[in-house]
Amino acid sequence: MSIDERGAVCVLGTGLIGGSVLRAAVDAGYEAFGYNRSADGAQAARLDGFDVSGDLPEVLSRAAAADALVVLAVPMPAVAPVLAEVAAYAPECALTDVVSVKGPVADAVRKQGLEARYVGGHPMAGTSESGWAATDPELFRGAVWAVGVDEGTRVEPWSRVVRLALDCGSVVVPVVAEEHDQAVARISHLPHVLAEALAAAGAGGGELALGLAAGSFRDGTRVAGTAPDLVRAICEPNAGALELVLDETIEALIAARDALRADGTLGEVVEAGYRGRSAYDSRARWEITGVTPGADGWLDELRRAGRRGGVLRAL
């Protein structure tokens, strides 16, 4: 397939993220079809006119015949068994995923011997909803989609993943698995844990406290409305990186608590937080240009650009 062609797309798991990829791919003109384990979910998608089946071997055989890009969109606990089926029925297909954590998925891919055709992915979008009913073809519009540039990445599957992400309306951040996982521990998994702790503390104040709660509590606890199983499936596979950033955060909170006790001030956390939020508000996404996929050093150039805030807006 040439770098400009749009091949077929096969989405495994049509929940919020996978289902939205399927919708967005169809809207962008791809031949796209999918699999969903729950019969209800598959039927809901079919009733909306999408080609989704509950028969994984059949769907994967079709993907193999169509040389489809397989998009793994199941929660982490289901990744290994579904990859075993991919290895059995569609081992030559280009393969990506939209799971939150990249290191453990790459490990599972290697265990099945699928690494040569694999390029990790992670669209940074979502809501606290889940399931087909929550899918939205515009979910990825204007979002960031992390795409792997790990050692050994091949141009053809990489180009297909990048093209799909761009066609879904996202910009692409090139990043290696380990650095991705450290970053999302900070900006996705830690926010989940802090939202849970805040929601629990608010409810600890009873109806009076919840009745007085306004914008800061509402926004700070929004993602605590996510189903607990989903939160665990998102955060726990990144235990190592999350543990480190939790350590850092616990230390910052202990310092604030101790400063309050000692002299009635919050100490450094207020200034540090304000600087952090200001850096977030003023972050600039600059476009990476001039890198030719497959040319000498292309992966390294992309990695360095991603670290400095660069994004791809075109192939």
Added chain:
Amino acid sequence: MSIDERGAVCVLGTGLIGGSVLRAAVDAGYEAFGYNRSADGAQAARLDGFDVSGDLPEVLSRAAAADALVVLAVPMPAVAPVLAEVAAYAPECALTDVVSVKGPVADAVRKQGLEARYVGGHPMAGTSESGWAATDPELFRGAVWAVGVDEGTRVEPWSRVVRLALDCGSVVVPVVAEEHDQAVARISHLPHVLAEALAAAGAGGGELALGLAAGSFRDGTRVAGTAPDLVRAICEPNAGALELVLDETIEALIAARDALRADGTLGEVVEAGYRGRSAYDSRARWEITGVTPGADGWLDELRRAGRRGGVLRAL
């Protein structure tokens, strides 16, 4: 003044909250005027057609002559000196405040001998903006406004404060100072501290992390965009209650971190947070009726209703 009359309103401090009270009171048909320490702020309000002066003795003398309800809307560090002026120039006026914390304001009021005419208040509304430019007459529409029902509260100033809150579009939660301060430590001050810690942790991941940040980080750090001095002025006067809830939160985070380390799970925090957010989403504001201000036990009846999630929608 009868319980149905709308007397004059004098707002001291025309920043985000005070200025919005002034605008809302004027929109509701009150004679309303104010004071602002900074000449720029006062002039900005005058240019928008509001009667705001930088001369505190003059404004308070006018309040005394008009028997105005004085609304103290300065940051906590300015409360004591402004109250000294109130005691000098308008000691007979009904007095309320819109400062975040109630115990320390009540203490400062008692030091000036103004407690007989004082009823504490706290509208649960705000943005991360500040100053006259951010004021909005609709800021309190649909919001909750905490109004004091502490021992010794008198009917006439209490009724005027409740009427003003209702006329600004809010519902009123009756609450004593200590319980208010414990509650807001949980649902307002803790959210600020966690937002600061999260923003700092995100920025610790550099441009890559901030570039990958999406909704959970954006919402979880929103209030970290508030000016640091304002965050301190809001949170630090409630040091005692905030310290206790910070202790509780640090313990919950340590338990999560230890569970991650021990067996790769987040432990209880996820379920506790989900239950807390669900309780928040399903909280019901029921209307308190049948309490006659001034009748035997009225303050106690209102306190008990407020603890159970009751609100006043009418006088």
